[in-house]
Amino acid sequence: MNISILNGRLIDPANGIDDILNLHIQGQQILAIGTAPDGFEAQEAIDASGCIVCPGLVDISASLRDPGPGRIDLASETAATARGGITTLVCTPDTQPVIDTPAVIELIHRTARKLRRSRVLTAAALTRSLDGEQLADMAALQAAGAVALSNAGRPLANTLVERRALEYATTFGLTVILRPEDHHLHAGGCAHEGAVATRLGLPGIPSCAETVAVARDLALAEHTGARVHFHALSTAGATSQLRDAQKAKLPVSADVAAHQLHLTEMDIEDFNADCHISPPLRTLADREALRQAVADGTIAAICSDHQPHELDAKEAPFPETAPGISGLETLLALTLRLVDEGVLSLTEAIARVTCGPADLLGLPHGRLDTGSPADVCIFEPEAPWTLYRSTLRSEGRNTPFDGWEFEGQVTHTLFNGRVVYRRNAQAPK
Amino acid sequence: MRPIVRAVTIRAMANERRQNIQLTPDGRLCHFLTIEGLSRELLTHILDIAESFAPLPDRHVKKVPALRGRIITNLFFENSTRTRTTFELAAKRLSADVLNFNVSTSATAKGETLLDTLRNIEAMHSEMFVVRHSQSGAAHFIARHAAPGVSVINAGDGRHAHPTQAMLDMFTIRRHKGDFTPLRVAIVGDILHSRVARSQILALNTLGVTEIRVVGPRTLIPTEARTLGVHVYHNLDECLKNVDVVIILRLQKERMDGALLPSESEYFRLYGLTNERLEAARPDAIVMHPGPMNRGVEMDSEVADGPRSVILQQVSYGIALRMAIMSLCMQTHAEERGEA
Numbered sequence: 001m002n003i004s005i006l007n008g009r010l011i012d013p014a015n016g017i018d019d020i021l022n023l024h025i026q027g028q029q030i031l032a033i034g035t036a037p038d039g040f041e042a043q044e045a046i047d048a049s050g051c052i053v054c055p056g057l058v059d060i061s062a063s064l065r066d067p068g069p070g071r072i073d074l075a076s077e078t079a080a081t082a083r084g085g086i087t088t089l090v091c092t093p094d095t096q097p098v099i100d101t102p103a104v105i106e107l108i109h110r111t112a113r114k115l116r117r118s119r120v121l122t123a124a125a126l127t128r129s130l131d132g133e134q135l136a137d138m139a140a141l142q143a144a145g146a147v148a149l150s151n152a153g154r155p156l157a158n159t160l161v162e163r164r165a166l167e168y169a170t171t172f173g174l175t176v177i178l179r180p181e182d183h184h185l186h187a188g189g190c191a192h193e194g195a196v197a198t199r200l201g202l203p204g205i206p207s208c209a210e211t212v213a214v215a216r217d218l219a220l221a222e223h224t225g226a227r228v229h230f231h232a233l234s235t236a237g238a239t240s241q242l243r244d245a246q247k248a249k250l251p252v253s254a255d256v257a258a259h260q261l262h263l264t265e266m267d268i269e270d271f272n273a274d275c276h277i278s279p280p281l282r283t284l285a286d287r288e289a290l291r292q293a294v295a296d297g298t299i300a301a302i303c304s305d306h307q308p309h310e311l312d313a314k315e316a317p318f319p320e321t322a323p324g325i326s327g328l329e330t331l332l333a334l335t336l337r338l339v340d341e342g343v344l345s346l347t348e349a350i351a352r353v354t355c356g357p358a359d360l361l362g363l364p365h366g367r368l369d370t371g372s373p374a375d376v377c378i379f380e381p382e383a384p385w386t387l388y389r390s391t392l393r394s395e396g397r398n399t400p401f402d403g404w405e406f407e408g409q410v411t412h413t414l415f416n417g418r419v420v421y422r423r424n425a426q427a428p429k
Numbered sequence: 430m431r432p433i434v435r436a437v438t439i440r441a442m443a444n445e446r447r448q449n450i451q452l453t454p455d456g457r458l459c460h461f462l463t464i465e466g467l468s469r470e471l472l473t474h475i476l477d478i479a480e481s482f483a484p485l486p487d488r489h490v491k492k493v494p495a496l497r498g499r500i501i502t503n504l505f506f507e508n509s510t511r512t513r514t515t516f517e518l519a520a521k522r523l524s525a526d527v528l529n530f531n532v533s534t535s536a537t538a539k540g541e542t543l544l545d546t547l548r549n550i551e552a553m554h555s556e557m558f559v560v561r562h563s564q565s566g567a568a569h570f571i572a573r574h575a576a577p578g579v580s581v582i583n584a585g586d587g588r589h590a591h592p593t594q595a596m597l598d599m600f601t602i603r604r605h606k607g608d609f610t611p612l613r614v615a616i617v618g619d620i621l622h623s624r625v626a627r628s629q630i631l632a633l634n635t636l637g638v639t640e641i642r643v644v645g646p647r648t649l650i651p652t653e654a655r656t657l658g659v660h661v662y663h664n665l666d667e668c669l670k671n672v673d674v675v676i677i678l679r680l681q682k683e684r685m686d687g688a689l690l691p692s693e694s695e696y697f698r699l700y701g702l703t704n705e706r707l708e709a710a711r712p713d714a715i716v717m718h719p720g721p722m723n724r725g726v727e728m729d730s731e732v733a734d735g736p737r738s739v740i741l742q743q744v745s746y747g748i749a750l751r752m753a754i755m756s757l758c759m760q761t762h763a764e765e766r767g768e769a
Contacts, residue, residue, distance in 0.1 A: 195656040199465070201565040201588030201627055206652070270450075271566035315544060315574075317567035319587065 001043050002026050003417065004036065008048025008378060012055060013351035014359075014367035023053055025374040028417040032370060044419075048378050051411055054350045056087025056118075056375030057332060058366040060255050060357040061177070061231055062306035063152075063324070064120070067107060068096040072308045072395040074108070078117035080328040080394035082421035084304075085377035085410040087118050088358070088365045089328075093125040094152035100125035100136045102144035109145060117420045119365070119375070123150040123177055126165050132156040135165055139172055147361050148175040148229070153278065155183035159216060166226035175227045175361055180213035180238065181205075181279065190319045192280040196265040202319060205280050211237040218245050221252055229360055230254035232305050234279035236289030243298045253360045254298070256290050257305035258334035259325050259400070261343075263287075267400060271318040274400040277307075278323035291343045294352060301357035304331040308396020326396035330387065332379065334401075336408035346381075374417040383409040450572055457761045460572045460581045461754050463590040464631035472599065472635055478753035479600050483746065485522060495756050496525035502555040503529045504546070504571075505584070506562040511720065512584055512594075515744070516559045519751035528555060543567075544574055551576050557759065558582070565589035565624075578766065580758035582751075588624050594719050595628030597750040599636060601743050602674055605715050609636040615668050615710075616641065616659075617700060618678035618727060619649045625719045626678060627657070634658045644668035645700060648689040665700050669709040677702055677718045677727045693726050703729045707737065715739045 003025040010021040010033065017033070024031045024040055031040065059081070066073040081089060091108065093099035099108070105122050112120035124146035128134040132155050141149070149169050156162045169176045186209045191197040193204025214230065218241060221228040233239060233254050245252050259277070264284050267275040275281055293299040307324020314321045335353050338344045344352070358366035365375060389402040413421035451460040451467075458471065485491050501520040503513050513529065520527045532546060550558070557580045560568050565587030572581040585591040599609075606612060614633055620626045620643045633641050643654060644662040654661050662668035669675065684690050702716065716728075716738045724730045732738060 193652055195653040198651040198653040198656060199627070201586075201590065201624055203565075203588070204652070271569045317543075317562060317564035317570045317586070319564045319566070 001417065002041060003044045003046060003414070003419070004042035005046045005048050005053050005376065005378065008051045008053035010053045010368070011347055011350050012368040013347050014055070014355035015369070017368070018347055023368065023376065025414070025417045028373055030368055030370050030372055030374045033368065046378065046412060050382070051378050051380050052346075053376060053378050055354040055366050055368050056377045056413065056415060057085050057353045058357045058363065059086045059089040059304045059306070059328065059331060059353070060301050060360065061123075061303045062089045062091055062328060063094055063308070064091045064306075065308060066095060066111070067104065070310055072310065074111045074115060074120065076393065076395040077306070077308065077328065078112065078115050078120070080392065081118040082413045082415070083393050083410060084329045085332045085379060085413050086304075086328060087375035087377070087413065087415045088121065088363065089118060090121045090123050090147060090361065092123055092152045093130065093150055098125050098129050099123075099146070100128050100130070100141070102140050105141065105144040105146060116415065116418065118415055121145070121147045121363070123148040125149070126151040126169070126176060127156065127161070130154045133161060135168055138169055138174060142172050142174055146174075147363065148177050150177035150231070151179070153179040153181070155181070159220065162217070163220050163224060166220055166224040166228070170224055170226045173227070175229050177229045177231050178217050179231050180210050180217055180233070182209045182212045185209035185212060190276060190280070190323070191268055192265045192282045194265050194283055196268060200268070200271065202268070207235045207237055207282065207286070210235045210279060211241060214238045214241045218250065218252065222250055228252045232257050232260070232279055232303070233290065233293075233299065234260055234282050234286065236286045239289045239293035239298060243293065246298060253300055255301035255303045255357065255360075256294060256299050257325075258302050258327060258331050259305070261287065261291055261294065261302070261338060262334055263400065268318070272400065273314045273316070273318050273321040274325070274398055274402075276318055276321050276323050277325055291338070294338070295343055295348070300352065301360055302331070302335050302352045303357065304328050306394075306396075307398075308394050309398045310395065311397070314398050324398065325400060326392060326394045326398045328394055329392055330399065330401050332377070332410060333387070333406035333408055336381070337406065340407065374414055376412070376414040377410060378412040379408050379410045381408050383407065385409045450569070453761060453765070457764070458757050459761045461592055461758060462568045462572055462581065462583045464592050464595055464628050464635065467635065469635050469637065472596070472632060475596055475750070475753050475757065476600050476603055478757065479746070479750040482522070482749040482752045485749070486745070492522050492524050494524045496520070496523040496759055499525045499557070499759060500553065500555040501525045501527050501557040501559065501755065502550050503527065503559045504532065504550065504561075505530065506532050506560075506567070507585070509561055509585070512561065515747045516584060516751055519748050519755060522748065523752055523756060525755075528553070543571070547571060547574060551579060556580065556762065557755065559584050561585045563587055578762050580762060582754060582758065585624055588622050588627070590628045591624040592628045593747075593751055593754055594625050595632045596754070597743060597747040598629055598676065598717060598719070599632050600746045600750050601717060601739055602715070604742070604746070605739060606673060609633070609638050612638045612674060613640045613672040614638055614642070614674040614676065615672040616643045616676045616678065617665065617668070617702065618645050619680055619684060620645055620654060620678070621649045621651050622681065622684070623678050629676065630657050630659055642668050642672065646690065649684070665706060666709055669706060672710045673714055675702065675707070675710060675714055675716045677716065679719065679721065680723060680727050697726055701725070701727060701729060702732050704731055704735065707732060717743060720744065
């Protein structure tokens with residue numbers, strides 16, 4: 001099917017485009033930007049007047065729980081990506097079974113291909129069963145399609161295992177995604193060790209649990225020459241460590257979860273379990289430093305850090321609840337809010353959720369090149385809307401943004417040249 | 430670098446106006462979960478009601494009919510014979526019927542079970558839950574899920590709060606000292622893990638004491654302790670200078686395992702209260718302990734049994750104070766139903 005997206009403001013940060021331009025799609029690919037070639041006939045014309053047309057979003061870290069028990073699966077979560085304007089995402093290996101064999105990767109890819117709503121890529125397990133001790137079959141996982149390796153936030157047994165894992169991964173040029181957290185300093189905490197946790201009597205996770213780990217990981221990255229990507233930074237200290245390492249030309253990068261750029265430790269007040277996340281929400285000063293790092297490009301990607309949970313997981317006293325936020329459907333809205341708040345320009349904001357994350361993993365997505373798959377997100381920047389928990393398409397309704405008002409709503413998502421989401425259309429069953 | 434404009438995040442009304450769930454919209458007590466957010470007037474009112482119940486043990490008829498026919502459930506997820514007994518006694522003095530549930534924590538590792546437990550007991554028409562749980566926030570969680578007209582009393586949740594203990598301590602202080610405002614209070618020991626200390630600090634600040642001091646090694650003082658409104662000391666002798674009230678906290682044996690302390694003997698040498706050390710305090714200073722006490726660890730026996738110790742009074746005041754809390758919360762619900 002041929003589609004023309006007309007009269008929209010087309011922003012493609014990767015190609016430095018920001019203009020009112022038409023976009024023409026032939027079959028699964030982008031045919032032309034601007035004037036349609038002679039003889040091109042579109043079966044559908046989408047009027048994008050007043051809207052922004054940008055590359056489909058790339059989410060560098062989402063936990064999809066499939067394979068796994070429960071109602072959360074690729075069907076529900078890719079419906080959420082479509083609503084969120086996300087067309088490519090990297091799922092974390094903390095599935096059941098863990099993504100530590102080619103068979104699991106193939107299963108995920110096959111299911112996602114059938115659903116045809118977004119491109120689901122996999123970060124495979126760094127260690128077998130994520131046990132932190134034995135290396136996974138990295139070469140086989142890469143051959144099956146894994147785009148990176150990660151231990152999904154589970155600790156590695158010791159620094160020697162970490163060194164070996166980085167070295168072995170580097171043999172195959174694989175990027176290793178690390179969640180920097182010192183397991184011992186974490187000490188079973190559930191909130192930032194600061195004023196709020198002190199008052200609420202919640203076991204704290206100190207900032208140094210992150211900075212100690214970043215220092216260790218940077219030293220090992222330097223020693224092994226590994227390509228290391230830090231996932232979900234939360235502290236001011238880590239942003240300056242990373243900035244210094246990048247200045248010293250180490251091949252290290254980082255992402256931050258969209259919610260970390262908006263919420264702080266104050267939001268866990270009244271034991272709000274929807275704000276129980278890992279790494280924890282930290283201070284206003286940390287949030288400002290993270291915003292600064294996103295603005296200056298030290299942190300080149302904003303991710304959803306999607307952690308969908310079924311209802312029961314948050315129905316318990318705060319420390320016993322499962323950490324995480326269902327983030328796919330708020331990634332764009334929270335990123336655009338940074339434009340309103342003067343942190344990023346619109347082009348920068350779009351870059352942080354498209355080509356930024358794609359480039360970090362060497363993926364050819366998050367851009368509107370002619371001849372590439374037609375993954376497009378169209379959103380109305382000035383459209384105010386309110387997020388309601390009950391309307392989430394994800395089976396994980398755990399969001400602290402219930403009742404928040406946002407500006408910027410996705411009107412269409414196109415994946416591989418096919419419209420997979422239309423605002424006001426019925427949710428697919 | 431680009432300057433970042435600090436913008437105030439606009440939030441929806443629901444997030445904006447966080448209401449104190451333990452108060453009705455017009456400010457009456459319906460749950461008792463924490464001292465935080467309660468006014469000096471309300472705390473004083475609680476102490477006054479407790480005062481009216483205090484003479485009961487000396488009377489011929491030791492019960493009042495305030496809660497006759499009501500069912501109060503002790504829901505204890507953590508062992509505690511003493512606290513549970515005083516709650517039970519308080520409920521019985523108010524003529525209520527008491528159910529005791531000791532739920533082993535292992536059986537309720539899942540929140541679902543906790544809610545199921547709650548629903549089951551509600552179905553028995555219990556109108557009040559006295560809850561003790563090892564996790565901070567457990568009482569809030571149960572209060573949020575309790576049916577309308579059911580009160581939740583926090584009998585200790587994790588490290589968060591133990592508000593009835595703190596109030597009986599306030600009652601003890603008022604009985605012995607009268608006015609709160611001129612007082613200097615020292616709290617000694619494991620502040621980090623102590624729900625009692627957190628609630629005491631909130632209560633003492635609300636009641637307007639001159640100064641609260643906490644003392645202990647760095648490993649047992651929360652990093653942000655100052656934000657609680659206390660002065661932090663690490664030397665006991667300095668901390669005790671001219672104080673009117675000394676509160677000693679219990680030291681859990683397991684603190685030695687977590688590399689928080691080297692040994693009990695070193696702890697006693699540095700922070701154990703002896704008669705010599707007590708010299709630094711005001712001559713009329715009182716010594717309190719929420720119990721159960723480790724003699725020779727936190728405190729020397731001669732202090733515990735000495736003339737300044739009010740430890741046993743604390744225990745007996747506990748009953749009157751808990752009667753006050755229970756009757757206040759029940760009264761609020763009765764008024765809501767239009768019965769009073």
